Amino acid sequence: MTDTAFQDYYPDDLSYCYGCGRLNEKGLQLKSFWDGDETVARFEPRPEHMAIPGYVYGGLIASLIDCHGTGSAAAAAYRQAGREMGTEPAFRFVTASLEVRYLRPTPLGVELEVRGRIEEIKGRKVVISATVSADGEVCAEGRAVAVQMPEHMVPPRPAS
Amino acid sequence: MTDTAFQDYYPDDLSYCYGCGRLNEKGLQLKSFWDGDETVARFEPRPEHMAIPGYVYGGLIASLIDCHGTGSAAAAAYRQAGREMGTEPAFRFVTASLEVRYLRPTPLGVELEVRGRIEEIKGRKVVISATVSADGEVCAEGRAVAVQMPEHMVPPRPAS
Numbered sequence: 665m666t667d668t669a670f671q672d673y674y675p676d677d678l679s680y681c682y683g684c685g686r687l688n689e690k691g692l693q694l695k696s697f698w699d700g701d702e703t704v705a706r707f708e709p710r711p712e713h714m715a716i717p718g719y720v721y722g723g724l725i726a727s728l729i730d731c732h733g734t735g736s737a738a739a740a741a742y743r744q745a746g747r748e749m750g751t752e753p754a755f756r757f758v759t760a761s762l763e764v765r766y767l768r769p770t771p772l773g774v775e776l777e778v779r780g781r782i783e784e785i786k787g788r789k790v791v792i793s794a795t796v797s798a799d800g801e802v803c804a805e806g807r808a809v810a811v812q813m814p815e816h817m818v819p820p821r822p823a824s
Numbered sequence: 825m826t827d828t829a830f831q832d833y834y835p836d837d838l839s840y841c842y843g844c845g846r847l848n849e850k851g852l853q854l855k856s857f858w859d860g861d862e863t864v865a866r867f868e869p870r871p872e873h874m875a876i877p878g879y880v881y882g883g884l885i886a887s888l889i890d891c892h893g894t895g896s897a898a899a900a901a902y903r904q905a906g907r908e909m910g911t912e913p914a915f916r917f918v919t920a921s922l923e924v925r926y927l928r929p930t931p932l933g934v935e936l937e938v939r940g941r942i943e944e945i946k947g948r949k950v951v952i953s954a955t956v957s958a959d960g961e962v963c964a965e966g967r968a969v970a971v972q973m974p975e976h977m978v979p980p981r982p983a984s
Contacts, residue, residue, distance in 0.1 A: 682873050682881045690872040712850040713842050715918070716973075721842045722919045723887025730882045758875070759882045761925045766918070813876075 669695035670703075670735040673750035678813075683731035694728060696735040696780070703736040703780040703792075709772055720770040725804045728778045729794045730759050733808030736780040737790035741812075744785055757790065757810035770796065770803040788812040829855035830863075830895040833910035838973075843891035854888060856895040856940070863896040863940040863952075869932055880930040885964045888938045889954045890919050893968030896940040897950035901972075904945055917950065917970035930956065930963040948972040 671684045671694065682691040696705040707728060715721040734757040741755040742748065770776065777797045784791040789811050796804040831844045831854065842851040856865040867888060875881040894917040901915040902908065930936065937957045944951040949971050956964040 678876055680877060681875050683883045688872060688874070712848060714848070715841050716838055717840060721887075722890045722922065723843045723883065726886035726890065726922060726924070727881075727883025730886065758929075759926055761923070762882065762886060763921070763923045764886070765921045769918075 668749075669697055669705075670739045670749065671695060671731075673754075674738075674756065675754050678754065678756050681731065683727045684735060692724075692727065692731070694731045694735070694778075696732050696739070696778075698739060699779075701782070703732065703739060703782075705732045705735075705778040705780075706775050707778065708775045711772070714772050715769075718769075718772055720772050720776070722764070722766060725766065725770060725796050726762060726764050726806070728776065728796060729764055729804070729806040729808060730762055732778045732780050732794055733757075733762070733792040734759055734810050736782065736792045736794075737808075737810035740782045740785055740790055740792075756813045758813050760789075760809045760811045762806065762808050764804055764806040766804050768801070768803050771798050774798050776803075783807075828909075829857055829865075830899045830909065831855060831891075833914075834898075834916065835914050838914065838916050841891065843887045844895060852887065852891070854891045854895070854938075856892050856899070856938075858899060859939075861942070863892065863899060863942075865892045865895075865938040865940075866935050867938065868935045871932070874932050875929075878929075878932055880932050880936070882924070882926060885926065885930060885956050886922060886924050886966070888936065888956060889924055889964070889966040889968060890922055892938045892940050892954055893917075893922070893952040894919055894970050896942065896952050896954075897968075897970035900942045900945055900950055900952075916973045918973050920949075920969045920971045922966065922968050924964055924966040926964050928961070928963050931958050934958050936963075943967075 737757040897917040
């Protein structure tokens with residue numbers, strides 16, 4: 665694993681996502697990395713991220729899989745293209761669909777591990793499967809279909 | 825529609841969910857209501873809830889469908905049992921699975937409408953389909969399978 669997360673390579677104007685943007689000060693700032701052919705992110709939910717006392721709320725689990733999915737998609741697209749992450753033009757993905765299965769209650773107060781596997785890369789689409797584990801036990805699993813961000817969504821770059 | 829949201833009937837010890845608990849001061853405090861045979865919640869994302877400037881991040885959309893789903897499941901269970909919401913024992917649901925399809929970018933800065941439909945009630949399970957709309961246009965649709973909370977997850981009640 666390197667020290668630089670996938671999300672830290674995103675251009676500034678695409679780094680405001682609440683789930684994973686390094687420039688969103690109120691956000692979760694999820695950081696994802698390669699671990700061999702899998703991708704991994706670690707995140708400790710805040711105390712307020714509860715469903716009921718002691719357990720993490722489902723929306724956060726979905727957010728982790730979502731943002732780890734789009735980050736993993738970008739990393740996989742760079743790897744497949746044989747390009748270094750961060751080189752222009754940037755690969756940046758949005759989520760087309762997301763599925764989450766909550767297998768058991770996710771405990772609050774421990775670091776969660778989100779682990780992704782690239783299931784498919786085809787054209788502008790990348791399919792990622794993911795697990796969310798606590799203390800080595802899988803609490804949720806999911807699947808995200810990520811597609812390259814449509815041009816009309818990309819914020820205009822300032823002339824330089 | 826009545827003035828009291830489904831979530832406002834939850835017992836205090838089950839009202840700390842980040843997505844919908846009325847006692848979670850940092851949370852989203854989603855409020856869901858009946859609208860005929862459908863359920864509806866309205867929510868305006870905070871400025872920081874962005875994916876990229878101008879659009880809502882996907883994890884929030886998933887959270888809205890998740891919490892509107894469990895709330896709608898509780899309301900549907902009470903209605904089917906012919907009981908008033910808030911009567912004991914409380915019906916309280918957790919999400920077993922969640923699917924979200926992001927149909928178009930969801931604009932930030934407007935109130936979103938989450939609309940649910942009860943697709944199935946069977947034993948301890950309720951299936952809810954939902955849409956998330958902005959300015960009358962459906963931006964995302966999803967499906968949640970909710971199951972009654974296992975007894976071992978219910979926080980112990982103080983003796984009274």
